Amino acid sequence: MSHESPHAKLIYMANQIAKFMESKPHAEGVALLASHINDFWEPRMRRHLFEVIDAGGEGLRPLVLQAAEKIKRPVSA
Amino acid sequence: MKDFIIPDRDYGTPAAKSKQMVTLTIDGFDVTVPEGTSIMRAAAEIGISVPKLCATDSVDAFGSCRLCLVEIEGRNGTPASCTTPVAAGLKVTTQNAKLKQLRRGVMELYISDHPLDCLTCSANGDCELQDMAGAVGLRDVRYEAVQTHFRAKDTSGQVNAQYIPRDDSNPYFSYDPQKCIVCSRCVRACEEVQGTFALTIEGRGFDSRVSFGAKTDTALTSDCVSCGACVAACPTATLQEKSIIDIGTPERSVITTCAYCGVGCSFKAELRGDELVRMVPYKHGKANRGHSCVKGRFAYGYASHQDRILNPMIRENISDPWREVSWAEAMEFTATRMQGIIDKHGRHSVGVITSSRCTNEEAYLVQKLTRAVFMNNNTDTCARVCHSPTGYGLGQTLGTSAGTQDFDSVEHTDVVIVIGANPTDGHPVFASRLKKRLRAGAKLIVIDPRRTDIVQSPHIKAAHHLALTPGTNVAVVTALAHVIVTEGLFDEAFIRERCDWDEFQNYAEFAARPENSPESTALLTGVSAEELRAAARLYAKGGNGAIYYGLGVTEHSQGSTTVIGIANLAMMTGNVGRAGVGVNPLRGQNNVQGSCDMGSFPHELPGYRHVKGEGVREIFQKVWGVQIDDEPGLRIPNMLDAAVEGTFKGLYCQGEDILQSDPDTKHVAAGLAAMDCVIVHDLFLNETANYAHVFLPGSTFLEKDGTFTNAERRINRVRKVMAPRNGYADWEVTQMLANAMLKQSGRAPWGYTHPSQIMDEIAMTTPSFAGVSYERLEELGSVQWPCNEAAPEGTPLMHVDGFVRGKGKFINTEYVATDERTGPRFPLLLTTGRILSQYNVGAQTRRTANVAWHTEDLLEIHPHDAEVRGIKDGDYVRLASRAGETSLRAKVTDRVNPGVVYTTFHHPDTQANVITTDYSDWATNCPEYKVTAVQVGLSNGPSEWQKDYAAQAAYSRRIAAAE
16 A cells, blocks of 8 residues: 555545444444544644545545544644 | 572472472471472472482472482382472481482492593583582592493594584584483473473483484474573583583673563573673563573673674764764754754654663653653654554553463463464463463464464464464454354353443344354355354353464554454453453563553553643643643654655654564655654664664663563563663663753753662652552562552552453454455465564574574465465565565465465565555554565565665665774
């Protein structure tokens, strides 16, 4: 696998998390996906993720988009 | 070999474990010992040493030398005290005229067939035969031997057929048959302690000889794994360390901890002056119980290898040659560069990688450097690429990433599952303890794509080997749960008491789905449904069930999910919270547990507490006097991504070679090349140093004080054996760098003068270490965390009265196939691992005589796959994946299944990681080393990439001549 852009890689990573969380009850999955990204993704990574989400979220699994409002938007450094 | 430095008494026979006590009288003294104790050991308990040759307390009594004879009132004859157990009321005499005469006679016979070259013998001063001759008062030998084993020629000048010349084939010890008294201690140590069965006694009577396997075998070509157990057991110069032959006997010893794998064996470093003479496993080491492997016992020569860099070096650009400078200049240069980056690109543009090879105290300081000096959380450690999924998976299910048991626990296990681990190569001393238990009747289930040595070796055979397709761990683990749930093999009482019953119901419903049945998953995993069902039944109902796992579990896209699945299995069968059971991650490096404990991860402070917690930050803010960032920092792969993107510019990398050990080498190289300041702090100019601007020489474990924490959470002391050759211990170097930067920004410097002060700071800030101090470690020898007020002597077993998180949590483990798939271009699956004689990237072991066993990485390939490609054993082959290609020699073997190939990553010229991809675990970004789709074909020689790499490495390692 070679991800050309940082966005492609982050989309892939977010979707990987989503696939795990999809096997949980929906509300729990949404909450845990958001907290997982909040806990482990450095602000730079979340900023790139929001660039994708704000541009319509193409390529992201629905669960990521549903969790988006619970993901912390990084304050600009 | 007698223990002449520290009076570590040899009690002659192993301790008995009975709780029933027995009182008897020996030479008029009363002694009370556990039932089953030998008379010899009982005598030793009260300080009476019965003369002995064939007995030593590392192996069972044998009763062959007839030197330890005693008299017992009311019994006939003179029984051997080593094989005679105590009984209540016995009256034993160990010394009287009759016994003296008998012993002298025995010694006379021994000596009649032994060369009398004591003064020039390598065991002079360290020979039990010599000691016993003295002890029994041997004054003359009446027999003139006609036939001997030690004369090269007999009295008539003819060649003596009984004479066998010395075998020097092993690089570390010699076998000299002329000194042998055939006491069998070596043979028994090889069987009982190591479990390899490489040695045997050949012939009968006068013809009896110790032999390495077949007659044509030498020590090196036999099955011998060079653990050194036979050498330690030998009472004479027959099996002797070559270092003793070269140097002579040591005069002092220091107890310390091995710096190789996560078993964390205790050793006595024996020295003469400051010359290290040998490393001997320490009998009272609680991880190893007196055993060792070839690495810890013998492979320490790297510490004095000529490749070691002893002076700091700097360069403006990585295309420049290195320039040796003073420590002061190096620190000034580095601090200015790092501060310059921070000023220009912000405080988040730099970070650190802590080392899993350095001490706890050193890892703590490195993460403190980034948190309190750089002012960010960009710290990570090589656990990222090995056991980070363990941290996540066990944390979620049980409440702590800690392995649940101590190593002693295996002695109480009835069924062992080994999954994704190769203990005989990766954790050899634990493997020996495991094999001992298996020989005593415990059952074994191995889940591994390869037929590793633990699957079948002398007197060991796995009840079930589930040889799954790489990448299908989750499917197999969930299928095991399916069988346990649907066949009602779970432990309902345990689950109701210790876990959340509703969550279990939910999980049971998930596991019971038809798609998770072994019959459905068989197509995917390649594991026979019947075999898998039998394995599940055995684990669930076979008594104490313990799971041991390694990187074959974690280094996958679904590594964390498999760890969760393993925890689910243990919880549903009630196999947590007592001796003999549990979930046991086998950690790779000596201090990978410790480096994680010390807050090396970017999201948590020491003691696994997330940086978002205000209370936790407050603790450190008070002690450190700084504001701590509340956002998680970058993990290693994220650092490299950010570097390529241009927002991460400076890295301090201590004792870690990310260019060789991390996946997708080209991506790592691109990331490193994009940085403005890469600081490598290591023993050698490693591969990462090819891209470094600053090289700070490191110190070995022999040269500093500190602690390592092994896989069983045991904190062991590392003691300074000799002065650091580079001038400073690693913690001092980190402190110098911190202080150089603090000075530039006008802040107060750090002032640690001894690592014990760093441990005190850890204890003060981290509840699970609250009771740990160097004084406490001196007292107890070692301690397993948590060690605090509630557990002042530490915690051998976790989750005894309840799970750390409260109720154990069952989490569904949906199988998601990795996106790394085979296809027409890349039809085979590559999985990677390691070998006994080499360690990790090989930086240390390649610089020792261990290369005698493994000079290059080989590609294991099944005969079918080899044949269709026209590949023969030893052929040079090209190994290509979507990420890159390399070439190496093939080893045709059915240890791997058709469709699977395997190699090690110990040699930089092979660079197996140029092949591995950047797929990683969904939860932790732990790379997927264990699954790469590849193609293999015949090759003419090194790939273009290998040639370019070798040229770049050579170019980059130039050191300018001193002016």
